[in-house]
Amino acid sequence: MMKAEIREEIVKIPTYKIAKPEKSPLFIEKRAYQGSTGKVYPLPVTEKIYDEKELKEYKALILENKYLYVMILPELGGRIQRAYDKTNGYDFVYYNQVIKPALVGLAGPWISGGIEFNWPQHHRPSTFSPVDYSIRENADGSVTAYVGETDIMYGTKGMAAITLYPDKAYIEIKGQLYNPTDYPQTFLWWANPAVAVNDDTFSVFPPDVNAVYDHGKRDVSTFPIATGEYYKYDYSAGVDISRYKNIKVPTSYMAAHSDFDFIGNFDEGKDAGLLHIADHHISPGKKQWTWGCGDFGRMWDKNLTDEDGPYIELMTGVFTDNQPDFTWLKPQEEKTFTQYFMPYKTVGRVSNATKDAVIGVDKNTIKVYTTALYNNAVIKITSGGKEIYSKAVNLSPEKCFCETVDHLKNYIITVYDENGKVL
Numbered sequence: 001m002m003k004a005e006i007r008e009e010i011v012k013i014p015t016y017k018i019a020k021p022e023k024s025p026l027f028i029e030k031r032a033y034q035g036s037t038g039k040v041y042p043l044p045v046t047e048k049i050y051d052e053k054e055l056k057e058y059k060a061l062i063l064e065n066k067y068l069y070v071m072i073l074p075e076l077g078g079r080i081q082r083a084y085d086k087t088n089g090y091d092f093v094y095y096n097q098v099i100k101p102a103l104v105g106l107a108g109p110w111i112s113g114g115i116e117f118n119w120p121q122h123h124r125p126s127t128f129s130p131v132d133y134s135i136r137e138n139a140d141g142s143v144t145a146y147v148g149e150t151d152i153m154y155g156t157k158g159m160a161a162i163t164l165y166p167d168k169a170y171i172e173i174k175g176q177l178y179n180p181t182d183y184p185q186t187f188l189w190w191a192n193p194a195v196a197v198n199d200d201t202f203s204v205f206p207p208d209v210n211a212v213y214d215h216g217k218r219d220v221s222t223f224p225i226a227t228g229e230y231y232k233y234d235y236s237a238g239v240d241i242s243r244y245k246n247i248k249v250p251t252s253y254m255a256a257h258s259d260f261d262f263i264g265n266f267d268e269g270k271d272a273g274l275l276h277i278a279d280h281h282i283s284p285g286k287k288q289w290t291w292g293c294g295d296f297g298r299m300w301d302k303n304l305t306d307e308d309g310p311y312i313e314l315m316t317g318v319f320t321d322n323q324p325d326f327t328w329l330k331p332q333e334e335k336t337f338t339q340y341f342m343p344y345k346t347v348g349r350v351s352n353a354t355k356d357a358v359i360g361v362d363k364n365t366i367k368v369y370t371t372a373l374y375n376n377a378v379i380k381i382t383s384g385g386k387e388i389y390s391k392a393v394n395l396s397p398e399k400c401f402c403e404t405v406d407h408l409k410n411y412i413i414t415v416y417d418e419n420g421k422v423l
Contacts, residue, residue: 002166004065006135006143011071014306015056015099018109018128019048034122036324038106042152043125046108049101056099061135061145063162067169067397068343072162073114074133077126078147080115080162083171085343087398090272092343094194094311101128102303112304112311113194115341119158119177120151120187122323141166148176155181156329158189169371169397170277170342170355175318177336179329186326190285190317191339193274197244197312200269203288204350205242206260212241212253215323221253244312248294254322255286262353264344265314273348276316277340277355285317344369346400357395357415357423365404368415370395376418383411 021044028039060081061072071082076099083093096113104110106121109128118124131149138144148159161174179185195201205212205223212223219230224242226235231251239246241253255263263286266273290312291297301310318337319327329335340355347360347367358369368379373396381389389405395415415423 002066003137003141004063004143004164004166006064006137006145006164007062008135009060009062010057011060012055012057013097013099014053016053016101017050018046018101019050021046021108034324036121036326040107040125040153043107047103049103049109053098053100061133063143063145063164065164065166065168068164068171070162070164070171072133072145072147074147075130076111076128077116077124078131078133078149078160079117079127080171082114083341083343085169085272087169088272088345090270090343091196092272092274093341094196094308096194096305096308098306098308100304100306113308115194116192117158117160118188118190118192118315120154120156120185120189121326122188122190123192125151125153138163154185154187155179156185156187158187167372170340173339173341175337175339176334177329178334179331182331184331185329187329188317188320188324188326189337190287190315190323191276191341192313192315193276193341194311194313195265195274196267196308197265197290197310198267198269199245201244201265201267202240202242203312203314204262204264204266204273204275204348205255205286206258206262207351208260209255209258209286211256213256213322214254215252217322220256223253223255244290244310245293247290247292248297249292250290250296251292252287252289252323255284257321258284258286260352262350263314263316264350265312266348268348272343272345274314275342275344275350275353275358276314277342277353278316278318278338282337283316283318283339284321285315285323286321287313287315287317287323289313289315342371343397344400346402351413354423359413359415361408361413364406364408365402366413368395368401369397370415370423371397373397374417374423377423378416378418380414380416381405381408381411382414383409
């Protein structure tokens with residue numbers, strides 16, 4: 001039986017020093033942070049970052065199979081620091097090769113890159129602090145790293161079970177949130193994957209997203225072509241704001257609504273990208289944030305990395321579609337959910353996606369990518385209830401299937417495995 005691997009390693013990462021936390025607790029009950037409360041007690045607050053860096057050792061949890069290499073840093077909030085596609089040498093989340101904090105977090109230091117788990121508010125209060133962890137090899141050949149903590153501000157408990165299967169090119173994250181207290185507590189959970197961006201990249205929102213909101217739904221724009229003013233920037237000429245190169249100022253936008261389960265980003269120059277998959281009834285939040293590609297954004301690139309360039313955040317929220325929008329946990333209540341992060345190739349603009357298969361159509365060319373090897377898979381196209389195309393193919397994460405089909409109109413594309421299961 002094929003198996004995935006899991007191990008603990010010591011890794012050395014160039015790290016900029018931070019000052020010691022303030023000795024005295026800060027009672028700042030009326031401080032605002034990210035549109036919600038900025039109170040921090042009893043968290044210690046750090047208010048200074050140094051310009052000197054040193055090579056620092058971190059304990060890393062490594063999950064690996066034939067397709068993917070994943071690095072988790074439990075000493076930095078349990079974040080996924082690196083997610084690497086071994087089939088094409090592509091880091092499908094932004095790999096920041098230096099730990100260079102800025103005073104962005106609720107308690108001070110915050111770093112860019114990887115996948116941050118924002119909980120119980122944004123940004124995660126413990127994003128730069130150690131969390132508990134354990135690792136396990138499972139009977140089915142998969143491996144799991146558990147990272148979690150009890151939040152000292154509210155007493156709620158959050159855990160992520162990060163699993164890699166032996167023959168799948170995706171990361172599975174099962175979230176588990178629990179309120180052990182005798183009082184109702186609020187929370188939010190937005191997984192925060194960063195992706196590297198350049199003039200060739202664009203965000204991949206579902207095809208039914210034609211409007212996006214600002215935080216708190218204070219402003220709205222058409223999407224992907226903005227036609228008015230948004231974030232005090234003039235898009236009246238008609239500008240594609242799915243492309244990083246067209247957003248000059250710091251900008252957030254969140255899908256107004258979608259009945260699809262995916263969001264992602266694609267780099268046309270590298271013919272590769274990232275997708276997040278989750279049940280949209282539970283995980284409706286689909287957001288992009290960028291510092292912008294103007295002077296302000298370039299300044300923040302330098303603040304947060306030495307050599308790895310600009311990034312955007314593609315936040316994915318559960319139980320909410322906007323920020324800051326909190327959900328209640330009643331006393332002794334538990335909430336669970338599942339999210340998937342995966343690389344994909346060639347498809348570019350996605351028509352639909354599951355954790356198993358991705359479909360896109362470019363004019364009359366159909367493109368199909370899968371996250372596992374499927375020999376004798378079948379691609380069928382129907383139109384008006386009649387089958388107009390059927391082909392048996394071998395699909396795998398190593399190469400995308402592409403073929404031109406003439407006269408596509410009012411069609412449905414379905415991908416099956418060799419046993420007839422819809423992927």
